Structure formats: C-alpha cells, structure tokens
Amino acid sequence: MNIAFTLNGKPQELTISPNEKLTEALRRLGVYSVKTGCNEGACGSCVVNVNGRAVKSCLMYAAQVDGGCVETVEFIGSLDNPHPIQSALVEEGAVQCGFCMGGLIMSAKAVFDKNPSPTDEELAIHLDGHLCRCTGYEKIQSALRKVSSGAAS
Amino acid sequence: MKKNFNVVNKSVRKIDSLSLITGKPMFVGDLKPADALVVKMLWSPHAHARIVSLDASAAEKMPGVHAVLHHGNVPRVLHTTAGQGFPEPSPYDSVMFDNKVRHVGDRVAAVAAETAEQAAAALKAIKVVYEELPAVMSIEDAMKPGAPIIHDEPDAHAAIPVPYEPERNLAARVAMDVGDLEAGLKASDVVLDREYYTDYAQHCPIEPHVAMAQIAVDGRIVITTSTQVPFHVRRIVAQVLQIPVRRIRVIKPRIGGGFGAKQEVLLESVVALFALRTGRAVYWKYTREEEFVSSRTRHPEKMRVRVGAGKDGKIRAIGLDCISNSGAYGAHALTVVCNSGSKILPLYRSDIIHFVGESVYTNLPVGGAYRGYGATQSSFAIDCHMDELAEQLGMDSLEFRRINTVRSGETSPVFRALGEGKAGVEQSVGSCELERCMKLGAKEIGWKRRGRWQDKTGRFRRGIGMAALMQGSSIPEIDMGAVSLKINDDGSFNMLMGATDIGTGSDTVLAQIAAETLGCDLDKLIVYSSDTDMTPFDVGAYASSTTYLTGMAVKNTAEKVVKQMKDVAAAMMECSAKDISLSDNKAHGPGGRSVTFSEIALRALYGTDQFQIGAISSAISHKSPSPFSAHFAEVEVDTQTGKVSVLRYVAAVDCGTAINPKLSEGQTEGGVLNGISYALTEEYRFSPKGRMLNSSFLHYKIMTMRDKPEIKTILVPSYEKTGPYGAKSVSEICINGPMPSIANAIYNAVGVRMRSSPFTPERVWRAMKEQGRI
Secondary structure, X not given: OEEEEEEOOEEEEEEOOOOOEHHHHHHHOOXXXXXXXXXXXXXXXXXXXXXXXXXXXXXXXXXXXOOOEEEOHHHHOOOOOXXXXXXXXXXXXXXXXXXXXXXXXXXXXXXXXXXXOOOHXXXXXXXXXXXXXXXXXXXXXXXXXXXXXXXXX | OOOOOOOOOOOOOOOOHHHHOOOOOOEHHHHOOOOOEEEEEEEOOOOOEEEEEEEOHHHHOOOOEEEEEEOOOOOOOOEOOEOOOOOOOOOEOEOOOOOEEOOOOXXXXXXXXXXXXHHHHHHHOOEEEEEEOOOOOOHHHHHOOOOOOOOOOXXXXXXXXXXXXXXXXXXXXXXXXXXXXXXXXXXXXEEEEEEEEEOOEOOOOOOOOEEEEEEOOOOOEEEEEOOOOHHHHHHHHHHHHOOXXXXXXXXXXXXXXXXXXOOEOOOHHHHHHHHHHHOOOEEEEOOHHHHHHOOOEEOOEEEEEEEXXXXXXXXXXXXXXXEEEEEOOOOOHHHHHHHHHHOOHHHEOOOEEEEEEEEEEOOOOOEEOOOOOOHHHHHHHHHHHHHHHHHHOOOOHHHHXXXXXXXXXXXXXXXXXXXXXXXXXXXXXXXXXHXXXXXXXXXXXXXXXXXXXXXXXXXXXXXXXXXXXXXXXXXXXXXXXXXXXXXXXXOOEEEEEXXXXXXXXXXXXXXXXXXHHHOOOHHHEEEEEOEOOOOOOEOOOOXXXXXXXXXXXXXXXXXXXXXXXXXXXXXXXXXXXXHOEEEOOEEEOHHHOEXXXXXXXXXXXXXXXXXXXXXXXXXXXXXXXXXXXXXXXXXXXXOOOOOEXXXXXXXXXXXXOOOOHHHHHHHHHHHHHHHHHHHHOOOOOEOOOOOEOOOOOOOOOOOOOOOOOEEEEEEOOOOOOOOHHHEOOOOOHHHHOHHHHHHHHHHHHHOOOOOEOOOOHHHHHHHHHHOOOO
16 A cells, blocks of 8 residues: 655655554665664654654554654754754763664653653653663753753753 | 873763764664565474474475575584683583474574565474473472483583583583681681572663674675674684684674673574575564573572671671573573672682582573673672671671772782683782772762661661672683774874674773874774774673773774874974874974874875874783772662662762763663662563563563662772773673662661562562561
C-alpha cells in the first residue's frame, strides 16, 4: 500500500506493507536516529513525534501516519545549529553511547513544546519510558533543568 | 609532575556527542546495505541435550534462503568466545556449532536469508531430534559427585597451564594462602563466618549485539561490529574460520553500550562464515530476548567470608572462598573469580590471607565479563561482612574501615599471588585518597545521623550504609595499547588508535591527553579508532585500562612528535631545539619568536629536508594502580511491603587526575544506577528446566529516570605518578558499591542482614518477618 505524510518538514510518499512498523519504514528512508532496542515498546529508543506527540514507533504501524506529520531528531537540530536540548545535553556531558538519545530527545521536546519550564518530576514522568544504561540520567536531568530554566542556548 | 593543565582535567565536550544526537548514521545497523542477508538462529529449547540428528535440507530449499550453518557443515575448532589476550585464560570449550546443547538458548543452527521473515520460516523447517540429558541447575548440583558432565567432549581443554577439570564440571580454580587462616581466626578476639550470594544479571546495553560481514573487492572479509575488542575479534574469527588474520578487517563504529557484554566474540564468526559462503553482505542483530539468554551475564557467585579481628579493631586474618556459576561455557570463568579475590582483598590490611576461587559449569546462561568483573560480587560480600564485624566489635563501620584499609606506599601479598591466568605483579599502592573519600562522602550523606535500627519505628524506616572499594587500571604485564600520530598542513593531527570507545568517551579523553602533550587545542586532533586495517593494536575496552594504558601510549607518541616538531622549529628559527617550548598551537623560541604548528607542518611537508612528522608508539603497564572509592546510600524501607527505596546516593572517588571531570562523573553515575538496580530489581527467573521466564525489559526491571535517586559524585583528586598526567581508571569501580552500601543501609534501617541478592520487596519482607523485626 502507499502512504503520504510529512517527514521532517518535507512531503514523503512511501510504499509499505500493511504490517510494516513505523520504525522500519523510517529507517528504510534513511532516518537512522530511530533505533530499535527492544521492539516491544519498553526502551524508548524508537520514539518520534507524530502530530506533535511522542510515540514509540516500534509499536506503531507505518500505515497509521498516512496524512500525518512525523518529526525525528534529525529535523530539530544540526551540527551547526543544534536544538537547545541537544546543546544542553552536549554541554552537560550527558551523551555517552548516544544510542537511546534520539528517542529521549524527542520525548523531551514534546514536553517542552507544551510547557517551556517543566519540573524535574514532570520531566521524569514523561521520560519514564526511556531506558539509558550509560548515564544514570543524572547529567540528562541537569541538562534538561538548564533548558527548563532558560539557561541553555 | 605537571599539574597546571591546559586541556587535561577540563570538562571539554565529548567529541562525538553532537553527531550522536543529531541522527548521523554511526552504528552498525545504520551502515547495513539494503540488500544484506539477515541471520536468524535456531536456539536450543533444552538445557542439556545431544543432537541425535539434524536435517536442514528442506530449510535450504526455502524461498530467500542462501545458506544454513550447523554442526554438520562447519569446521570444529575449539576456542573461547572470551575476547581476551592471547593465549586466553578462558578454557577452549566452545565450537561454532556443536552436536550437543548445554543451555536453553544455546546454538543449534543458523539461517541466512533475504529477509528476516524468510529466515524465521526456514528455522521452523529444520528438523532436529534431541536426546535430552539430565541438567545441572545450580552451583551445588554441579559439584555433587556423579553430577551430569556438561563438557564431556574430549577436545575441550585449557589453552594455558591452569586447573581445568571438566569431568567434575570445574571450569577454573585459583587459590592463594599467606599464613594459616585457621590459626589466625583462632587467635582473633572476634570471628565472623558468613555466606553470601549474588545472582544473575545482564548488562542490558540498549543496542543489543549486532554484527555485519561483507566481502571486499579483494576478497577479504570486512566485519563491522558492535564490539569492545576489535583486535581480539579479528584473531578469534581467523581461528574459528581457519583463515589467516590478514584476510580479515574489523571495524568498530559507534556502539550502543557494552559494559563487558561486548568483550565476547559471538556473532562475528557466524556472519563472516555466511559472507564467505554466499559472497553477500550478511547482517545479524540479537533481539532483546536473545541478549538476555544467548549473550553473556554476570556470573552468580556464592561466597564464604571469614574474618578475625582483635579487640583493637584490627583485622588479624581474612578468608574468602568464592564459587562462581559459569553457566554452560567457561567464558572469563578463571579471571572473573580470580578478580573476586585480587580486586578486593588488598583493600584490607591483614597478615593472614586465604583465597580460593572456583568456577563451575551449569546448564544455565553463560557468564562473562561485566563491568566490575568479579569485584562487584566480592565487594558485596566483603563490605557487608566488614559492616557486621565492626558492629560486633562495637565500632563505627566507617572508623573500622579507616583503621584497616590500605594506604599509599603499602603493599599486599595478593598483588603478587593473583594475576590473570598466571602469577600477579608485585606492586605497592601509589596514589590513594580512600580516607579522604570516606571523610567527604560521610559528611555529604550525613553519616552521623544514621542512628541504630533498634531506635527506629514506624512503617517507613530510614538507614544509611556504606562501602569501601578498589579496582585496578589495566592488567599489568599483559595489556598493550598503541597509537599513531601525524601532522597535517594546517597544524592538525590525525590520531589513530586501536582503543575502543564504547560510549565512555575514551576518544575524547585520549585526544585531551594528546593535545596537552602537543600544546595544541583539542579541535586540532582528528581521532579515528578501532579499525584493524588502519589503526595500531590495542587490547580493547576492558579491565579499566584505556585511560591509563592507552593514555600512556598517547603521551609517548605525542612526545616523539613534539621532539620532531621542535627540531623543525629550531631549524626555522635558527636556535637550539632545547630552547623551544610548544603551546597555543605554536613553537616558542628565544627572544619572543615563534612559528605556528601549521608553518612547521608546511616546512616539513613541502619545504626543506621534507619528512612526515609523525610517530607510532605503544605502552604496556607494569602495575595496575587502583582507583579507590567510598560509597554511601540512604534508604527507606517500607516495613509493610519490604520495598526498599534509595533516597540519596553519594559516591566519592579517587581516580587520580580526572582527565575529563564531567565524563568521570558520568561514568560513576551510570555505574551507580546500574548497581542500584542490580541490588534491588534485576533478577533472572528460571523455569525448573532452565528457561529464563522474564527475558524482556517489561519483566526484567532496569531503572528509569523516575526510579533514580539523586546521585552525588565527589571526585577526590590524587596524582598517580605512573599514569598519564596522574590518571587512574574510573569506569568499573563505581558499580561495586551500591549492593553492599544498600544492604548495610537496610540493616541500619530495619536490622536485617540481606546476604543474598537482589533485595526484592518479598525477600526483605520475609527477612524482617523471620527475624521478628515486624
């Protein structure tokens, strides 16, 4: 079947099989930030934003985004012009292996888009679906705290 | 001893971090060609069985299937999957595919097909007839006379002269005695004899094991893999496939965490053989379930600790007997259990020391390298034991440790006695700020307000516990790391290293050491690492070696380059090289004159007497200086449910000079939270027939941002004279503290000693009930 959606600000058409997951479809399109760590919605590495909501793309069929808008971490910032969340994570030393980060950043962005100054507790509740084994989340929290207080560039 | 640093000891940005979080294709799965064949493995459904017959003929003919591998069509080469130096201290008890399976999740046959669906369908068409054998499900069962022999194949053997007795399921044994333990205990005023047990756990890198093999235009095999040990992968794949090392190139791109699990050569030989047989690119990624069951785990360990002390509070004799469960194969069996002794016993001063470490085979998942590497298990036993002993002596636990722990300049017979598969290396303790770690950590947690459990009441009771820790930095006289460095026209440098950054930031830390030595900015270093064709050798990312050992190789190499640059600059400024110093990307000569690194490079490359300014150099270690650490946990126990919550955690660590303080803190915080969930929630549950029942992140709980307590890291500087700019290691020691400090805190809260992990609500509740605390 064919679907059409907006991917990272650009119109995208794609032929998919009806049971293809969104993770696989996006990776097939070269959107490599979308990772698979468990394939059952438990690790959060595959999170993307669909119509402004953070979703686990391994639990979603590609067909479900037909007509919708999908954003991934590739879209929100670049090496030359990183998003404030990305800058803060780098400055705080919060990025170790980085495998979980694409998904985690998209969840964080969905929070900040609705509320520019969430508390630690609010962030922790929204990011509870993300597993990071490297950092102990301490530096991630301090980076997001900076974004929340407006201290991040 | 240089202590005023320009680049070192600064929290510079991790050099790959922005690329990693803007979605660049940097991991193995991102580099896969669209037409790569996909591998699926048929895993054993039985804990212990002989394969009577295996018929893959139908599977081979199925659509999309290109090849099937099984014991009938691959070379039988005994080897170890443990990615260690050669010859490996782990027994040669593995073959690519065997006619026997030794745990649920052992290999039976593999299919390479165009799609994952086709491969999965083909697996179902493989007809296997098994003869089930009695299985061994515990350390105790493995050691019983007449127990089923798991490795009854005649060709299993040890590659080095170490005890190996598969006929009684003994995968490894190591022992040492200084003085007479029994006599020492008899002469002590207080003696404590206890048993402890730590259970299975998995590393849980968020990226599971993944590897890809391609045939290059010259017929060589290029393996791109998520590994901690690219050079050991090359050697072991060559061994297993019986082809020369020169036919193989191994590349490690960015990898999604390792923690020891990826110090194992598991997927690479399979994808390489498929690529050779099909001529196609071949890709294999573990599922999360496979990562739990068919990867590697932390060895469970049963430990008996006997310590005697005088009324003065000084330890007279210390005995530690460890038996580890190696699972179905002996990967890291000897060295992990050996480190249970060698990485904790030197911490406590004692004239009499006894240690026995044994590792036994069972029909359960395979143990392996896991951050902490045996010291994690024994730190739990020893640190809990010391807490209880201090109590029996009527002493404060912190004071007891203060008077008994090792100081700078002291030595221990353990260093000499316990090496890795051979005798150890005599050494004295260099830098050691353990006492200061204990002092600062105690102050931060509020040690003085801990009180006695007897005085605590109410449903929720709080307690504070601590642990004192050591580890090592590299394996002395065994590990080696090498580095090459060359200058470019613009005064930048290519630095090539075998060293393996597994997310820790070693590429950054090593570039900082180079920039410090060269006198340039960090962004002048172009780092490329872990490619067996392009970079010089390195043992890889394990044994807390990279900063210390490869760091020294970086410094050695950079110093050679500095000498060459000074010679060129001297010719340019017509002065003596002795009068030149390098800093700020310039060579400074007498009279305020200077030339830039770029001008030096241009002269050397295009001007007069041209040559490539560059060097290659290596380093070995002659000692393994220990980082030291004191950990403190404050917990709250719900006496109605047994649930333990960690409220606050403090880790004070002496890692020498922290080359990058934020990255050192990050290592500590990550290790601590991993250790907290190891202590409280992570648990392998097995069916009676050895099948893991909770092989998913939904049922095996690792902690999230919501579960974490505040973790406070205190870096306590020291200067290790043998290390690069005073550095020691930091990455492993941190995971050893949570289990003992939480157990001691639980005791301080509710008066029960938890001697078996994990401390689940049910276990804590039962312990409180049995001991009449509730």
